[in-house]
Amino acid sequence: MHVLPEIIGRGEFAALVIRTDYEDETAWRAVVEELARTRGGGGAYEAEVYLVDDPMWAGATAEAVVAAVKRDEYLDVVFVADGITMKSAQHALLALDPLYEDENLDPMYYQELIDSPLAREFRTTPAAVHDVHGNLSIGNMDFQEFAESALADPEGVLLPVR
Numbered sequence: 001m002h003v004l005p006e007i008i009g010r011g012e013f014a015a016l017v018i019r020t021d022y023e024d025e026t027a028w029r030a031v032v033e034e035l036a037r038t039r040g041g042g043g044a045y046e047a048e049v050y051l052v053d054d055p056m057w058a059g060a061t062a063e064a065v066v067a068a069v070k071r072d073e074y075l076d077v078v079f080v081a082d083g084i085t086m087k088s089a090q091h092a093l094l095a096l097d098p099l100y101e102d103e104n105l106d107p108m109y110y111q112e113l114i115d116s117p118l119a120r121e122f123r124t125t126p127a128a129v130h131d132v133h134g135n136l137s138i139g140n141m142d143f144q145e146f147a148e149s150a151l152a153d154p155e156g157v158l159l160p161v162r
Contacts, residue, residue: 004056004060004064004068005057006071007050012137013137014048015048015049015050015079016078016079017031017051017078017080018060018069018078018079018080019051019052019057019080020058020081021059021081021083022058027086027091034126034127035126036049037127047130049129062094062096065080066096066100069098076098076099076133076136076143077097077098077136077143078098079093079094079095079096079133080094080096081093084123088157090157093129094123095124095158097120097143099143100118100143118143119143119144119151122147122151122156123156123158124146124158125158125160127160131161
């Protein structure tokens with residue numbers, strides 16, 4: 001396995017999207033276009049996205065991506081444009097929790113987590129990326145809430161709040 005490059009220059013408030021699939025350039029351009037759309041009433045908010053479009057990341061697994069980004073102490077979620085993203089009509093990105101730790105849970109305090117394991121990932125549309133990233137960044141919601149919402153969707157994909 002090759003070493004993934006360090007991500008340098010991402011602003012604290014920019015959602016991190018890493019491309020790991022290079023089979024369909026047209027699909028990637030569609031993902032980027034969707035991510036760049038302004039949001040809010042009348043396009044009140046600029047979309048802050050840091051795109052990693054480097055073939056060194058081609059084929060990187062979810063585990064490898066999380067291991068590579070763990071050094072970023074301000075990162076609450078990383079989004080991956082993988083093969084499923086490129087083939088999906090919704091361009092559903094893989095949202096990964098870089099803070100997920102499943103070891104050393106004290107059963108006395110974390111019994112509910114042991115009974116229903118925490119989600120490490122879920123799928124989200126590009127339009128919902130900014131809601132996820134923003135809410136996780138300010139601690140308004142946690143990763144599990146978004147994962148549960150995604151799982152409630154028949155296709156398992158988090159849709160934007162309307």
